[in-house]
Amino acid sequence: MLAMSFLSIRAVAQRAPGTYVPGETKVAIIPAVDASGEKREKTNIARCKVVMEAAVRQFHGHGFTIMNADVVTAAIKKLNVDMSDEEQRKRATMLSVGKEAGADLVVFVIITDADDTYVARAVNIKAWLLDVASEKAFLSARAQQGISNATSGLDLGHIDRALRMAVDDEFKEFLKPYKSGK
Numbered sequence: 001m002l003a004m005s006f007l008s009i010r011a012v013a014q015r016a017p018g019t020y021v022p023g024e025t026k027v028a029i030i031p032a033v034d035a036s037g038e039k040r041e042k043t044n045i046a047r048c049k050v051v052m053e054a055a056v057r058q059f060h061g062h063g064f065t066i067m068n069a070d071v072v073t074a075a076i077k078k079l080n081v082d083m084s085d086e087e088q089r090k091r092a093t094m095l096s097v098g099k100e101a102g103a104d105l106v107v108f109v110i111i112t113d114a115d116d117t118y119v120a121r122a123v124n125i126k127a128w129l130l131d132v133a134s135e136k137a138f139l140s141a142r143a144q145q146g147i148s149n150a151t152s153g154l155d156l157g158h159i160d161r162a163l164r165m166a167v168d169d170e171f172k173e174f175l176k177p178y179k180s181g182k
Contacts, residue, residue, distance in 0.1 A: 020104070022063030022178055028072045028103035029055050030094060033084050036114045036123075050160045051109050051125070054167035059107070062178040067103055075100035083108065091130060091137060098132040106130045109167060112143070114159055121148045121158035127170045144170040 032051035034044040060066050075097050082088055089110065098106035106128070113124040123146045129139040146166030148158040 023065060025064050025104045026067050026102065027059045027064045027105045027107060028067045028075070028098050028101045029059070030072060030076070030083060030097055030106065030108040032109045032111065034111045035086070036111050038114065047111055047114065047159065047163060050163045051111065051167055054164045055107055055109060055171070058168060058171050058175060061180055062175045063181060064105075067101055072097065072101050091128065091140060094128055094130055095132055095135055098130065103132055106132060109170070111163070121162045122146070123159060123162045123166055125163070125166045125170065127167075129171065129174060138174050139170065142170065
């Protein structure tokens with residue numbers, strides 16, 4: 001009986017970065033939200049897509065199993081979660097989605113600001129990386145900035161590049177112990 005209690009407690013303890021088995025660790029990536037104030041819906045959708053692709057690339061590139069987006073979306077719908085609502089952007093909400101989806105880790109990113117000036121394109125994001133079993137955070141609304149210097153006012157890819165850089169930098173420390181398959 002004592003051994004069973006010890007194992008139960010140990011299973012709930014947060015694992016340290018570098019102790020996950022990537023191929024056996026399921027990562028639920030909650031759809032990104034653009035809260036930068038951008039008025040154009042098409043631009044918001046495109047930016048969120050870039051963030052999602054960057055997060056998938058990072059975790060998958062380090063061997064983690066990315067949960068099917070349909071499974072994550074079904075969990076979000078079942079729980080009636082709306083991450084575009086600032087009041088719902090809480091650790092408990094994200095963990096609920098992860099549990100419902102059957103994930104080991106949950107990732108969520110919001111774009112908080114995007115400055116598209118002639119000289120430089122800068123974006124700010126906030127990210128969460130949560131361990132579902134222990135309900136602990138590796139990242140909790142941690143801010144990160146991505147900057148892409150512009151050489152021409154006509155190059156529209158700089159915001160996308162800045163977003164990818166911000167996402168890459170945000171998860172770099174957690175993913176460092178895992179070999180990249182890139």
